[in-house]
Amino acid sequence: MKLHVYLLYFFLFIYHISSSQESKNHRLLIGLNYGQASQNNFILNDPDYTYDNHFLKFQVNYLLSEKNRWKYELTIEPSIYFVKYQLLNEQFVRPETPNYLELRELYTQKRSFNEYTLNLGIIVRYALFKNFSSYVQGSVGPMISAADTERLKKGFAFSDILGLGFSWKQKRIVFDLRFTLRHNSNLDFATPNSGHNSAGIESGILFNL
Template structure:
Protein backbone atom coordinates (compact mmCIF):
# COMPACT_ATOMS: atom_id res chain seq x y z
CA UNK A 1 0.00 0.00 0.00
CA UNK A 2 2.85 2.42 0.82
CA UNK A 3 4.40 1.77 -2.63
CA UNK A 4 1.06 2.56 -4.26
CA UNK A 5 0.90 5.92 -2.49
CA UNK A 6 4.49 6.72 -3.55
CA UNK A 7 3.60 6.12 -7.22
CA UNK A 8 0.41 8.16 -6.82
CA UNK A 9 2.30 11.06 -5.20
CA UNK A 10 5.07 11.05 -7.85
CA UNK A 11 2.56 11.07 -10.71
CA UNK A 12 0.64 13.97 -9.24
CA UNK A 13 3.83 15.93 -8.46
CA UNK A 14 4.80 15.72 -12.13
CA UNK A 15 1.33 16.88 -13.18
CA UNK A 16 1.50 19.75 -10.70
CA UNK A 17 4.97 20.82 -11.90
CA UNK A 18 3.94 20.96 -15.56
CA UNK A 19 0.78 22.84 -14.67
CA UNK A 20 2.52 25.28 -12.32
CA UNK A 21 4.98 26.34 -15.03
CA UNK A 22 2.05 27.29 -17.24
CA UNK A 23 0.08 28.94 -14.42
CA UNK A 24 2.93 31.27 -13.46
CA UNK A 25 2.68 32.99 -16.84
CA UNK A 26 -0.87 34.24 -16.28
CA UNK A 27 -1.65 34.89 -12.63
CA UNK A 28 -4.04 37.69 -13.63
CA UNK A 29 -6.69 35.08 -14.43
CA UNK A 30 -6.85 33.76 -10.85
CA UNK A 31 -10.32 33.92 -9.32
CA UNK A 32 -10.79 32.83 -5.72
CA UNK A 33 -14.21 31.63 -4.70
CA UNK A 34 -14.95 29.20 -1.87
CA UNK A 35 -17.06 26.11 -2.57
CA UNK A 36 -18.89 24.14 0.13
CA UNK A 37 -19.83 20.51 -0.45
CA UNK A 38 -21.26 17.45 1.27
CA UNK A 39 -20.14 13.95 0.24
CA UNK A 40 -21.29 10.53 1.40
CA UNK A 41 -19.98 7.09 0.51
CA UNK A 42 -19.05 3.54 1.44
CA UNK A 43 -15.67 1.83 1.88
CA UNK A 44 -14.47 -1.75 1.94
CA UNK A 45 -11.03 -3.35 2.17
CA UNK A 46 -12.14 -6.59 0.48
CA UNK A 47 -11.74 -5.16 -3.03
CA UNK A 48 -9.11 -6.03 -5.65
CA UNK A 49 -5.50 -5.62 -4.48
CA UNK A 50 -6.53 -4.28 -1.04
CA UNK A 51 -8.24 -7.50 0.05
CA UNK A 52 -6.81 -8.96 3.25
CA UNK A 53 -8.31 -12.18 4.61
CA UNK A 54 -7.11 -11.38 8.15
CA UNK A 55 -9.79 -8.79 8.84
CA UNK A 56 -13.10 -7.30 7.73
CA UNK A 57 -13.30 -3.54 7.40
CA UNK A 58 -16.22 -1.71 5.82
CA UNK A 59 -17.81 1.61 6.60
CA UNK A 60 -20.16 4.40 5.69
CA UNK A 61 -18.86 7.95 5.83
CA UNK A 62 -19.86 11.59 5.57
CA UNK A 63 -17.56 14.42 4.57
CA UNK A 64 -17.93 18.20 4.49
CA UNK A 65 -15.61 19.73 1.89
CA UNK A 66 -14.33 23.28 1.62
CA UNK A 67 -12.67 23.83 -1.77
CA UNK A 68 -10.60 26.94 -2.43
CA UNK A 69 -9.27 27.48 -5.99
CA UNK A 70 -5.65 28.58 -6.10
CA UNK A 71 -5.63 29.08 -9.87
CA UNK A 72 -8.33 29.32 -12.51
CA UNK A 73 -7.05 28.55 -16.00
CA UNK A 74 -9.10 27.66 -19.06
CA UNK A 75 -8.27 23.94 -18.95
CA UNK A 76 -6.51 23.25 -15.64
CA UNK A 77 -7.44 24.35 -12.13
CA UNK A 78 -5.49 23.84 -8.93
CA UNK A 79 -7.39 23.77 -5.62
CA UNK A 80 -6.94 23.20 -1.88
CA UNK A 81 -9.50 21.03 -0.08
CA UNK A 82 -10.20 20.84 3.67
CA UNK A 83 -12.57 18.01 4.60
CA UNK A 84 -13.79 17.14 8.12
CA UNK A 85 -14.91 13.51 7.84
CA UNK A 86 -16.86 11.03 9.96
CA UNK A 87 -16.60 7.24 9.44
CA UNK A 88 -18.79 4.53 10.99
CA UNK A 89 -16.89 1.28 10.55
CA UNK A 90 -17.86 -2.38 10.95
CA UNK A 91 -14.70 -4.22 11.95
CA UNK A 92 -13.94 -7.86 12.73
CA UNK A 93 -10.86 -10.07 12.95
CA UNK A 94 -11.42 -12.96 10.53
CA UNK A 95 -8.21 -14.91 11.04
CA UNK A 96 -7.92 -15.69 14.76
CA UNK A 97 -4.37 -17.00 14.25
CA UNK A 98 -3.30 -13.43 13.47
CA UNK A 99 -3.01 -13.12 17.28
CA UNK A 100 -0.16 -15.48 18.19
CA UNK A 101 0.58 -17.04 21.61
CA UNK A 102 3.98 -15.34 21.69
CA UNK A 103 2.35 -11.93 21.14
CA UNK A 104 0.10 -12.01 24.19
CA UNK A 105 -0.23 -14.42 27.11
CA UNK A 106 -3.99 -13.75 27.00
CA UNK A 107 -4.15 -14.60 23.32
CA UNK A 108 -7.24 -16.83 23.69
CA UNK A 109 -9.26 -14.02 25.26
CA UNK A 110 -7.90 -11.56 22.68
CA UNK A 111 -8.98 -13.84 19.85
CA UNK A 112 -12.45 -14.13 21.34
CA UNK A 113 -12.70 -10.37 21.77
CA UNK A 114 -11.61 -9.30 18.31
CA UNK A 115 -13.38 -11.98 16.27
CA UNK A 116 -16.64 -10.37 17.38
CA UNK A 117 -17.87 -7.59 15.11
CA UNK A 118 -17.19 -4.15 16.53
CA UNK A 119 -18.26 -0.64 15.54
CA UNK A 120 -15.39 1.83 15.26
CA UNK A 121 -15.94 5.55 14.89
CA UNK A 122 -13.33 7.64 13.12
CA UNK A 123 -13.06 11.43 13.03
CA UNK A 124 -10.66 12.87 10.45
CA UNK A 125 -9.60 16.23 9.05
CA UNK A 126 -8.15 15.62 5.59
CA UNK A 127 -6.22 18.37 3.78
CA UNK A 128 -5.84 17.62 0.08
CA UNK A 129 -4.37 19.08 -3.05
CA UNK A 130 -6.74 18.83 -6.04
CA UNK A 131 -6.04 19.44 -9.72
CA UNK A 132 -8.89 19.58 -12.18
CA UNK A 133 -9.14 19.28 -15.96
CA UNK A 134 -12.12 21.02 -17.57
CA UNK A 135 -13.50 18.69 -20.24
CA UNK A 136 -16.21 21.20 -21.13
CA UNK A 137 -17.86 24.23 -19.55
CA UNK A 138 -19.91 21.99 -17.25
CA UNK A 139 -17.96 18.71 -16.98
CA UNK A 140 -14.56 18.26 -15.33
CA UNK A 141 -12.33 15.40 -14.18
CA UNK A 142 -9.97 15.68 -11.22
CA UNK A 143 -7.41 13.96 -9.04
CA UNK A 144 -6.61 14.69 -5.41
CA UNK A 145 -4.26 13.47 -2.71
CA UNK A 146 -3.86 14.42 0.92
CA UNK A 147 -3.52 13.47 4.55
CA UNK A 148 -4.58 14.67 7.95
CA UNK A 149 -5.06 13.85 11.63
CA UNK A 150 -7.65 11.31 12.71
CA UNK A 151 -9.05 9.92 15.96
CA UNK A 152 -10.28 6.31 16.30
CA UNK A 153 -12.45 5.57 19.33
CA UNK A 154 -11.56 1.85 19.74
CA UNK A 155 -8.44 -0.24 19.35
CA UNK A 156 -8.17 -3.46 17.38
CA UNK A 157 -5.59 -6.23 17.20
CA UNK A 158 -3.90 -4.40 14.30
CA UNK A 159 -4.30 -0.71 15.12
CA UNK A 160 -4.10 1.43 18.28
CA UNK A 161 -6.98 3.73 19.15
CA UNK A 162 -6.65 7.49 19.52
CA UNK A 163 -4.47 9.65 17.30
CA UNK A 164 -3.79 8.36 13.78
CA UNK A 165 -3.36 9.73 10.26
CA UNK A 166 -5.80 9.38 7.37
CA UNK A 167 -3.99 9.26 3.99
CA UNK A 168 -6.28 9.76 1.04
CA UNK A 169 -6.17 9.82 -2.77
CA UNK A 170 -8.76 9.60 -5.50
CA UNK A 171 -10.11 10.41 -8.94
CA UNK A 172 -13.51 11.82 -9.82
CA UNK A 173 -15.78 13.66 -12.21
CA UNK A 174 -17.92 16.70 -11.50
CA UNK A 175 -20.86 18.14 -13.45
CA UNK A 176 -22.15 21.68 -12.97
CA UNK A 177 -25.88 22.46 -13.03
CA UNK A 178 -26.33 26.21 -12.59
CA UNK A 179 -24.66 26.99 -9.23
CA UNK A 180 -24.65 23.32 -8.10
CA UNK A 181 -21.89 20.74 -8.68
CA UNK A 182 -22.66 17.00 -8.75
CA UNK A 183 -19.70 14.83 -7.76
CA UNK A 184 -18.81 11.15 -8.33
CA UNK A 185 -15.50 9.89 -6.89
CA UNK A 186 -13.50 6.73 -6.35
CA UNK A 187 -10.70 6.74 -3.78
CA UNK A 188 -8.30 4.74 -1.64
CA UNK A 189 -7.43 5.46 1.99
CA UNK A 190 -4.80 4.22 4.42
CA UNK A 191 -5.03 4.81 8.18
CA UNK A 192 -2.05 4.38 10.52
CA UNK A 193 -0.06 6.36 13.09
CA UNK A 194 3.58 6.56 11.87
CA UNK A 195 4.67 4.13 14.62
CA UNK A 196 3.65 6.53 17.37
CA UNK A 197 2.02 3.60 19.20
CA UNK A 198 1.65 -0.14 18.80
CA UNK A 199 0.03 -1.93 17.14
CA UNK A 200 0.34 -0.05 13.87
CA UNK A 201 -0.47 -2.41 11.00
CA UNK A 202 -3.02 0.02 9.59
CA UNK A 203 -6.28 -0.20 7.69
CA UNK A 204 -6.58 -0.03 3.89
CA UNK A 205 -9.81 0.56 2.02
CA UNK A 206 -11.32 1.50 -1.33
CA UNK A 207 -14.29 3.88 -1.49
CA UNK A 208 -16.95 5.18 -3.81
CA UNK A 209 -18.79 8.38 -2.98
CA UNK A 210 -21.23 10.92 -4.33
CA UNK A 211 -21.55 14.56 -3.40
CA UNK A 212 -23.13 17.90 -4.06
CA UNK A 213 -21.54 21.32 -3.64
CA UNK A 214 -22.15 24.98 -4.36
CA UNK A 215 -20.41 28.35 -4.43
CA UNK A 216 -20.56 30.41 -1.25
Protein backbone atom coordinates in the same frame (compact mmCIF):
# COMPACT_ATOMS: atom_id res chain seq x y z
CA MET B 1 -34.48 15.29 14.48
CA LYS B 2 -33.39 12.87 11.78
CA LEU B 3 -30.04 13.27 9.99
CA HIS B 4 -31.67 13.72 6.58
CA VAL B 5 -33.67 16.69 7.92
CA TYR B 6 -30.46 18.38 9.10
CA LEU B 7 -28.90 17.74 5.70
CA LEU B 8 -31.91 19.27 3.95
CA TYR B 9 -31.65 22.40 6.11
CA PHE B 10 -27.92 22.57 5.39
CA PHE B 11 -28.40 22.42 1.61
CA LEU B 12 -31.19 25.01 1.70
CA PHE B 13 -29.05 27.35 3.79
CA ILE B 14 -26.00 27.05 1.53
CA TYR B 15 -28.15 27.43 -1.58
CA HIS B 16 -29.65 30.62 -0.15
CA ILE B 17 -26.17 32.02 0.54
CA SER B 18 -24.85 31.08 -2.91
CA SER B 19 -27.91 32.53 -4.65
CA SER B 20 -27.50 35.85 -2.85
CA GLN B 21 -23.87 36.36 -3.86
CA GLU B 22 -23.37 38.99 -6.54
CA SER B 23 -19.62 38.63 -7.12
CA LYS B 24 -18.62 36.55 -10.13
CA ASN B 25 -15.23 35.62 -8.64
CA HIS B 26 -16.46 32.47 -6.92
CA ARG B 27 -13.42 30.66 -5.52
CA LEU B 28 -15.09 28.67 -2.72
CA LEU B 29 -17.00 25.38 -2.88
CA ILE B 30 -18.84 24.08 0.20
CA GLY B 31 -20.87 20.89 0.42
CA LEU B 32 -21.34 17.35 1.70
CA ASN B 33 -20.28 13.93 0.40
CA TYR B 34 -21.61 10.55 1.45
CA GLY B 35 -19.92 7.27 0.59
CA GLN B 36 -19.22 3.63 1.35
CA ALA B 37 -15.92 1.76 1.38
CA SER B 38 -14.56 -1.70 2.16
CA GLN B 39 -11.35 -3.66 2.45
CA ASN B 40 -13.07 -6.72 1.04
CA ASN B 41 -13.13 -6.06 -2.70
CA PHE B 42 -11.24 -7.05 -5.84
CA ILE B 43 -8.70 -4.22 -5.32
CA LEU B 44 -7.58 -5.01 -1.74
CA ASN B 45 -9.20 -8.12 -0.24
CA ASP B 46 -6.89 -9.05 2.64
CA PRO B 47 -8.20 -12.40 3.96
CA ASP B 48 -7.14 -11.60 7.54
CA TYR B 49 -9.86 -9.05 8.36
CA THR B 50 -13.00 -7.23 7.27
CA TYR B 51 -13.18 -3.44 7.39
CA ASP B 52 -16.36 -1.82 6.06
CA ASN B 53 -17.49 1.74 6.55
CA HIS B 54 -19.90 4.38 5.40
CA PHE B 55 -19.04 8.00 5.95
CA LEU B 56 -20.11 11.62 5.79
CA LYS B 57 -17.73 14.39 4.71
CA PHE B 58 -18.12 18.14 5.01
CA GLN B 59 -16.15 19.60 2.09
CA VAL B 60 -14.50 22.99 1.69
CA ASN B 61 -12.60 23.55 -1.59
CA TYR B 62 -10.76 26.78 -2.33
CA LEU B 63 -9.50 27.67 -5.81
CA LEU B 64 -5.77 28.42 -5.62
CA SER B 65 -5.06 29.00 -9.29
CA GLU B 66 -6.52 28.45 -12.75
CA LYS B 67 -4.84 28.24 -16.15
CA ASN B 68 -6.52 27.20 -19.39
CA ARG B 69 -8.42 24.01 -18.53
CA TRP B 70 -6.50 23.32 -15.31
CA LYS B 71 -7.55 24.25 -11.78
CA TYR B 72 -5.68 23.73 -8.52
CA GLU B 73 -7.73 23.65 -5.33
CA LEU B 74 -7.07 23.39 -1.60
CA THR B 75 -9.47 20.94 0.04
CA ILE B 76 -10.42 20.47 3.70
CA GLU B 77 -12.62 17.52 4.71
CA PRO B 78 -13.81 17.02 8.31
CA SER B 79 -15.34 13.53 8.23
CA ILE B 80 -16.93 10.84 10.35
CA TYR B 81 -16.61 7.15 9.43
CA PHE B 82 -19.02 4.52 10.79
CA VAL B 83 -16.96 1.33 10.85
CA LYS B 84 -17.80 -2.38 11.05
CA TYR B 85 -14.76 -4.51 11.76
CA GLN B 86 -13.83 -8.16 12.35
CA LEU B 87 -10.62 -10.19 12.54
CA LEU B 88 -10.95 -13.30 10.38
CA ASN B 89 -7.55 -14.91 10.95
CA GLU B 90 -7.03 -15.30 14.69
CA GLN B 91 -3.40 -16.33 14.07
CA PHE B 92 -2.68 -12.67 13.27
CA VAL B 93 -2.57 -12.20 17.06
CA ARG B 94 0.63 -14.04 17.92
CA PRO B 95 1.06 -16.16 21.11
CA GLU B 96 3.87 -13.85 22.25
CA THR B 97 1.32 -11.03 22.56
CA PRO B 98 0.23 -10.51 26.19
CA ASN B 99 -3.28 -11.87 26.81
CA TYR B 100 -3.39 -13.15 23.23
CA LEU B 101 -6.28 -15.57 23.86
CA GLU B 102 -8.49 -12.78 25.26
CA LEU B 103 -7.51 -10.51 22.37
CA ARG B 104 -8.31 -13.19 19.81
CA GLU B 105 -11.73 -13.65 21.33
CA LEU B 106 -12.37 -9.91 21.31
CA TYR B 107 -11.07 -9.11 17.83
CA THR B 108 -12.80 -12.03 16.08
CA GLN B 109 -16.17 -10.63 17.12
CA LYS B 110 -17.97 -8.25 14.78
CA ARG B 111 -17.64 -4.76 16.22
CA SER B 112 -18.77 -1.25 15.33
CA PHE B 113 -16.96 2.00 16.11
CA ASN B 114 -16.39 5.48 14.72
CA GLU B 115 -13.41 7.29 13.24
CA TYR B 116 -13.12 11.08 13.16
CA THR B 117 -10.78 12.69 10.62
CA LEU B 118 -9.68 16.10 9.36
CA ASN B 119 -8.05 15.69 5.94
CA LEU B 120 -6.17 18.48 4.18
CA GLY B 121 -5.09 18.13 0.57
CA ILE B 122 -4.87 19.29 -3.03
CA ILE B 123 -7.21 18.75 -5.98
CA VAL B 124 -5.87 18.98 -9.53
CA ARG B 125 -8.82 19.44 -11.87
CA TYR B 126 -9.06 19.32 -15.67
CA ALA B 127 -12.08 20.58 -17.61
CA LEU B 128 -13.10 17.91 -20.12
CA PHE B 129 -16.01 20.03 -21.30
CA LYS B 130 -17.48 23.38 -20.31
CA ASN B 131 -19.34 22.13 -17.22
CA PHE B 132 -17.78 18.69 -16.78
CA SER B 133 -14.37 18.04 -15.21
CA SER B 134 -12.21 15.21 -13.92
CA TYR B 135 -9.76 15.50 -11.02
CA VAL B 136 -7.20 13.78 -8.84
CA GLN B 137 -7.21 14.36 -5.09
CA GLY B 138 -4.52 13.65 -2.50
CA SER B 139 -4.98 14.39 1.19
CA VAL B 140 -3.72 13.48 4.64
CA GLY B 141 -4.79 14.43 8.13
CA PRO B 142 -5.17 13.46 11.78
CA MET B 143 -7.65 10.80 12.82
CA ILE B 144 -9.12 9.64 16.12
CA SER B 145 -10.30 6.03 16.26
CA ALA B 146 -12.67 4.95 19.01
CA ALA B 147 -11.53 1.31 19.28
CA ASP B 148 -8.47 -0.93 19.24
CA THR B 149 -8.03 -3.55 16.56
CA GLU B 150 -5.29 -6.12 16.08
CA ARG B 151 -3.92 -3.85 13.32
CA LEU B 152 -4.20 -0.36 14.80
CA LYS B 153 -4.26 1.08 18.30
CA LYS B 154 -7.20 3.32 19.14
CA GLY B 155 -6.73 7.05 19.51
CA PHE B 156 -4.51 9.22 17.36
CA ALA B 157 -3.54 8.12 13.84
CA PHE B 158 -3.45 9.47 10.29
CA SER B 159 -5.89 9.11 7.40
CA ASP B 160 -4.34 9.13 3.89
CA ILE B 161 -6.63 9.42 0.84
CA LEU B 162 -6.08 9.20 -2.90
CA GLY B 163 -9.11 9.96 -5.05
CA LEU B 164 -10.16 10.09 -8.69
CA GLY B 165 -13.37 11.95 -9.42
CA PHE B 166 -15.72 13.68 -11.82
CA SER B 167 -17.76 16.85 -11.34
CA TRP B 168 -20.70 18.28 -13.25
CA LYS B 169 -21.56 21.94 -12.69
CA GLN B 170 -24.98 23.47 -13.21
CA LYS B 171 -24.90 27.22 -12.50
CA ARG B 172 -23.71 27.40 -8.87
CA ILE B 173 -24.35 23.75 -7.97
CA VAL B 174 -21.68 21.07 -8.45
CA PHE B 175 -22.49 17.33 -8.46
CA ASP B 176 -19.53 15.20 -7.43
CA LEU B 177 -18.69 11.49 -7.92
CA ARG B 178 -15.41 10.04 -6.64
CA PHE B 179 -13.52 6.76 -6.26
CA THR B 180 -11.12 6.71 -3.28
CA LEU B 181 -8.38 4.60 -1.74
CA ARG B 182 -7.76 5.16 1.98
CA HIS B 183 -5.07 4.02 4.41
CA ASN B 184 -5.02 4.53 8.19
CA SER B 185 -1.86 4.24 10.29
CA ASN B 186 -0.06 6.03 13.12
CA LEU B 187 3.54 6.26 11.75
CA ASP B 188 4.69 3.84 14.46
CA PHE B 189 3.79 6.23 17.28
CA ALA B 190 2.11 3.24 18.91
CA THR B 191 1.71 -0.50 18.37
CA PRO B 192 0.15 -2.24 16.61
CA ASN B 193 0.44 -0.26 13.38
CA SER B 194 -0.34 -2.57 10.46
CA GLY B 195 -3.11 -0.16 9.51
CA HIS B 196 -6.48 -0.44 7.76
CA ASN B 197 -7.10 -0.10 4.02
CA SER B 198 -10.32 0.51 2.11
CA ALA B 199 -11.58 1.40 -1.34
CA GLY B 200 -14.93 2.97 -2.07
CA ILE B 201 -17.26 5.29 -3.90
CA GLU B 202 -18.68 8.59 -2.70
CA SER B 203 -20.94 11.27 -4.13
CA GLY B 204 -22.09 14.67 -3.06
CA ILE B 205 -23.33 18.18 -3.79
CA LEU B 206 -21.32 21.38 -3.46
CA PHE B 207 -22.28 25.02 -3.82
CA ASN B 208 -20.06 27.60 -5.48
CA LEU B 209 -19.89 30.66 -3.20
